[in-house]
Amino acid sequence: xxxxxxxxxxxxxxxxxxxxTKAMKMVSAAKLRRAQERAMEARPYARxxxxxxxxxxxxxxxxxxxxxxVMHPLLVEREEKNVxxxxxxxxxxxxGGFNSNIGKAAQRFIEExxxxxxxxxLEPIGRKAIGLYKRRYPAANYERTEEHYDNxxxxxxxxxxxxxxxxxxxxxxxxxxxxxxxDEVAKLGRTIVERYERSEIDSVYIxxxxxxxxxxxxxxxxxxxPIKKLGEHETTSLQEMTDDEKxxxxxAARESGVSVDEAETTAMDEEAKKFGTADVDYIFDQDPQQLxxxxxxxxxxxxxxHALLESVxxxxxxxxxxxxxxxxxxxxxxxxxSLTMNRVRQxxxxxxxxxIVSGAAAL
Amino acid sequence: MxxxxxxxxxxxxxxxxxxxxLLDATADAVELPSSAGYLEALYGHAPLxxxxxxxxxxxxxxxxxxxxxxxxxGFAEVLPERVTILAEEALKPEEIDRSQAEQDLQGAQRxxxxxxxxxxAYDDANAATREAEEKxxxxx
Numbered sequence: 147x148x149x150x151x152x153x154x155x156x157x158x159x160x161x162x163x164x165x166x167t168k169a170m171k172m173v174s175a176a177k178l179r180r181a182q183e184r185a186m187e188a189r190p191y192a193r194x195x196x197x198x199x200x201x202x203x204x205x206x207x208x209x210x211x212x213x214x215x216v217m218h219p220l221l222v223e224r225e226e227k228n229v230x231x232x233x234x235x236x237x238x239x240x241x242g243g244f245n246s247n248i249g250k251a252a253q254r255f256i257e258e259x260x261x262x263x264x265x266x267x268l269e270p271i272g273r274k275a276i277g278l279y280k281r282r283y284p285a286a287n288y289e290r291t292e293e294h295y296d297n298x299x300x301x302x303x304x305x306x307x308x309x310x311x312x313x314x315x316x317x318x319x320x321x322x323x324x325x326x327x328x329d330e331v332a333k334l335g336r337t338i339v340e341r342y343e344r345s346e347i348d349s350v351y352i353x354x355x356x357x358x359x360x361x362x363x364x365x366x367x368x369x370x371x372p373i374k375k376l377g378e379h380e381t382t383s384l385q386e387m388t389d390d391e392k393x394x395x396x397x398a399a400r401e402s403g404v405s406v407d408e409a410e411t412t413a414m415d416e417e418a419k420k421f422g423t424a425d426v427d428y429i430f431d432q433d434p435q436q437l438x439x440x441x442x443x444x445x446x447x448x449x450x451x452h453a454l455l456e457s458v459x460x461x462x463x464x465x466x467x468x469x470x471x472x473x474x475x476x477x478x479x480x481x482x483x484s485l486t487m488n489r490v491r492q493x494x495x496x497x498x499x500x501x502i503v504s505g506a507a508a509l
Numbered sequence: 510m511x512x513x514x515x516x517x518x519x520x521x522x523x524x525x526x527x528x529x530x531l532l533d534a535t536a537d538a539v540e541l542p543s544s545a546g547y548l549e550a551l552y553g554h555a556p557l558x559x560x561x562x563x564x565x566x567x568x569x570x571x572x573x574x575x576x577x578x579x580x581x582x583g584f585a586e587v588l589p590e591r592v593t594i595l596a597e598e599a600l601k602p603e604e605i606d607r608s609q610a611e612q613d614l615q616g617a618q619r620x621x622x623x624x625x626x627x628x629x630a631y632d633d634a635n636a637a638t639r640e641a642e643e644k645x646x647x648x649x
Contacts, residue, residue, distance in 0.1 A: 187529040328527035431559035
């Protein structure tokens with residue numbers, strides 16, 4: 147049996163661990179509150195952008211009268227041969243099943259697409275997602291060619307993609323989550339839109355952890371392109387929270403003072419809904435068609451931005467729940483170790499007394 | 510026309526970015542950098558939707574005095590008593606990072622040189638140049 151000294155040492159070490167997990171929980175709770183706020187503050191813009199688009203849709207013909215062609219390339223639905231999948235996970239671990247759940251859900255989705263004979267491009271966002279695919283699938287191979295015309299007066303650049311495997315990692319985004327600025331997301335959005343317009347990819351999906359509130363989260367796959375209906379997120383749930391998970395999350399949230407309710411709609415949200423929808427005949431400063439063309443790529447970027455912000459909030463919520471459980475486990479371990487230690491100590495004392503008593507009796 | 514008495518003839522002005530609501534104030538007049546040139550909206554302006562280019566949004570006669578914001582691409586909705594500006598990027602003059610803007614300008618000019626025969630690249634480079642120039646112009 148372990149001696150008292152060893153036990154005491156173990157208890158001290160577990161206590162330290164508990165202190166660390168407790169601190170991590172506090173930090174995650176604070177970060178979660180901040181992330182929730184950010185997601186809230188981003189809503190008016192997204193809502194207004196959709197309103198302007200809808201208002202434009204009502205005013206312009208989306209289809210050419212004569213040929214019946216769709217007027218914007220992002221609305222074109224093609225047969226899905228090449229699929230782009232954005233996978234958003236976290237930058238760090240210690241968040242319970244957060245990263246592995248997303249990984250599993252994404253894997254199911256990818257395999258299903260493969261069975262249908264489609265080629266899949268992956269763009270992992272967040273270090274954990276990148277790590278997941280780095281070894282499993284090869285990186286895409288690009289070749290940049292240069293051609294000179296007219297005695298070097300004009301140069302023509304072209305980037306050619308050499309596809310070797312049906313599933314490849316097209317690009318990695320390791321620092322997108324760190325700041326999660328719209329600027330960076332817009333850059334990503336633009337490249338995706340360009341590839342879609344060039345028919346390099348026929349559809350774009352985004353796998354991420356949707357976050358409505360601490361109690362309402364799920365891993366979903368959302369269709370980003372082609373755009374079927376403006377302002378609506380066409381999502382398929384891949385994994386819901388179990389009741390146990392909900393209970394653990396609720397407990398962690400309660401203890402850290404994080405609200406478990408869905409964020410309320412603010413006055414600004416109400417205002418945002420009205421943007422561009424007043425029942426008047428607007429003067430358009432520019433040609434509606436042109437406006438529409440400029441707006442569409444931005445719409446895609448706001449969709450990605452929205453997914454990113456929700457995923458960040460979900461990651462902090464997951465870490466908060468995980469560290470809360472770890473803190474609780476540490477507490478239980480300390481209790482059971484203290485009990486054992488007291489028992490061992492008592493046994494030693496009893497043994498000594500017996501020795502003394504029987505020694506005295508033998509005299 | 511609109512009833513001037515109810516809001517004292519002041520325009521309610523909002524500036525919204527992807528991150529947050531940057532400004533919620535009132536003013537007598539707002540200048541907007543529409544992509545086709547500057548336009549100014551006063552109380553009672555006819556309903557208008559305009560795309561914004563890179564430039565300065567200027568508020569006149571607001572409670573906080575004259576205010577300017579640098580915006581890079583956005584949308585403005587003008588209603589008789591309200592102006593709402595959606596800006597992809599919006600900064601106060603003192604928030605502008607001059608050295609960064611200068612770098613952007615150089616980068617854009619380089620991109621213009623390297624654009625070759627790619628029309629899209631030219632347009633992008635021109636837009637980036639304009640944005641950086643406007644940003645430098647409105648920096649304090």
